[in-house]
Amino acid sequence: MAARPEFLSLNGRLVPFADARVHMLTPAFKYGACAFEGLRGYRDAQRAEVHVFRLREHLERLHFSMHVMRFEHHPSDAEMTQALRDVIRANDIVGDCHIRLMVWVDGEGEQTATGPIGWGIAAIARDPDPRVANGIHVAVSSWTRISDNAMPPRIKVTANYNNGRLSGLQAKTDGYGGVILLTSSGHVSETPGACVFLVKDGRLLTPSHTDDILESITRDTVLQLARRELGIEAEERPIARTELYAAQEAFLCGSGNEIQPILSVDRLKLGDGSVGPVTRRVQAAYFDAVRGALPGRQVWLTPMLGNAA
Numbered sequence: 001m002a003a004r005p006e007f008l009s010l011n012g013r014l015v016p017f018a019d020a021r022v023h024m025l026t027p028a029f030k031y032g033a034c035a036f037e038g039l040r041g042y043r044d045a046q047r048a049e050v051h052v053f054r055l056r057e058h059l060e061r062l063h064f065s066m067h068v069m070r071f072e073h074h075p076s077d078a079e080m081t082q083a084l085r086d087v088i089r090a091n092d093i094v095g096d097c098h099i100r101l102m103v104w105v106d107g108e109g110e111q112t113a114t115g116p117i118g119w120g121i122a123a124i125a126r127d128p129d130p131r132v133a134n135g136i137h138v139a140v141s142s143w144t145r146i147s148d149n150a151m152p153p154r155i156k157v158t159a160n161y162n163n164g165r166l167s168g169l170q171a172k173t174d175g176y177g178g179v180i181l182l183t184s185s186g187h188v189s190e191t192p193g194a195c196v197f198l199v200k201d202g203r204l205l206t207p208s209h210t211d212d213i214l215e216s217i218t219r220d221t222v223l224q225l226a227r228r229e230l231g232i233e234a235e236e237r238p239i240a241r242t243e244l245y246a247a248q249e250a251f252l253c254g255s256g257n258e259i260q261p262i263l264s265v266d267r268l269k270l271g272d273g274s275v276g277p278v279t280r281r282v283q284a285a286y287f288d289a290v291r292g293a294l295p296g297r298q299v300w301l302t303p304m305l306g307n308a309a
């Protein structure tokens with residue numbers, strides 16, 4: 001279990017862990033009326049800094065989720081960024097961390113309540129995940145991905161995550177380390193918390209954003225790095241299930257999962273069953289980007305400690 005942070009941020013104020021409470025009658029609890037983001041902060045050893053990766057894009061997506069959910073008030077970017085700095089500093093975080101930023105419908109309203117709005121941030125120190133180096137074995141789920149006209153995956157709201165939870169529970173029961181969901185028309189969509197890339201003949205392939213995925217910021221990062229820094233062609237298009245089995249390599253990507261190699265799908269080995277060379281190149285470029293080691297990509301980094309010159 002992740003270590004408990006001493007302080008959390010609630011409505012812009014630092015509170016001890018035990019005091020960060022939300023009432024059971026809130027629409028957030030009753031109906032899942034809660035928009036959120038998962039972000040990461042990375043240590044930049046050279047500058048003695050912690051940088052949050054692509055904060056601007058995460059805040060933009062959070063506002064979009066709140067907009068579609070018709071929240072009557074949005075906390076401002078300035079307020080949220082300040083609260084994020086406060087909570088990182090209050091917990092003495094000087095290394096890699098995972099951040100959860102949540103905005104919800106508070107009060108005691110019914111299903112269509114749009115306010116009052118509550119918001120909170122947790123930042124928790126996090127060690128490197130061994131699955132990034134070692135890879136995972138995944139299944140294709142028998143659960144179908146939620147769809148744009150029912151519970152749009154393009155908005156990041158907690159209620160959507162029961163679809164991922166059901167597929168994740170099934171995969172765990174069946175002994176897999178991850179799971180890929182298909183759309184109702186049978187296209188490859190995404191995992192419960194990450195997007196999917198395949199490698200075919202040296203090129204990257206990823207489901208199109210109309211195939212019921214969250215428009216992942218890491219997916220965009222991988223596409224940009226592949227096309228510019230790595231000179232690897234990348235295509236976004238609908239992908240059929242059996243294209244998963246035909247891939248030479250595959251990986252999933254997300255702020256939380258980072259870049260995790262997929263070694264097999266439904267127990268069918270991809271390539272020789274080890275982490276492939278294209279996946280390794282993408283991983284290397286990604287970790288250079290998040291750690292401030294890629295010239296030209298520092299605009300993706302927001303300093304939290306204020307130590308940079």
Ligand code: PMP
Pocket residue numbers: 038190191192193194195213214215216217218219253254255256
């Ligand atoms: N899909 C889903 C369903 C997710 O929850 C996430 C994690 N936020 C992703 C994809 C990856 O998105 P991002 O790269 O923006 O973290």
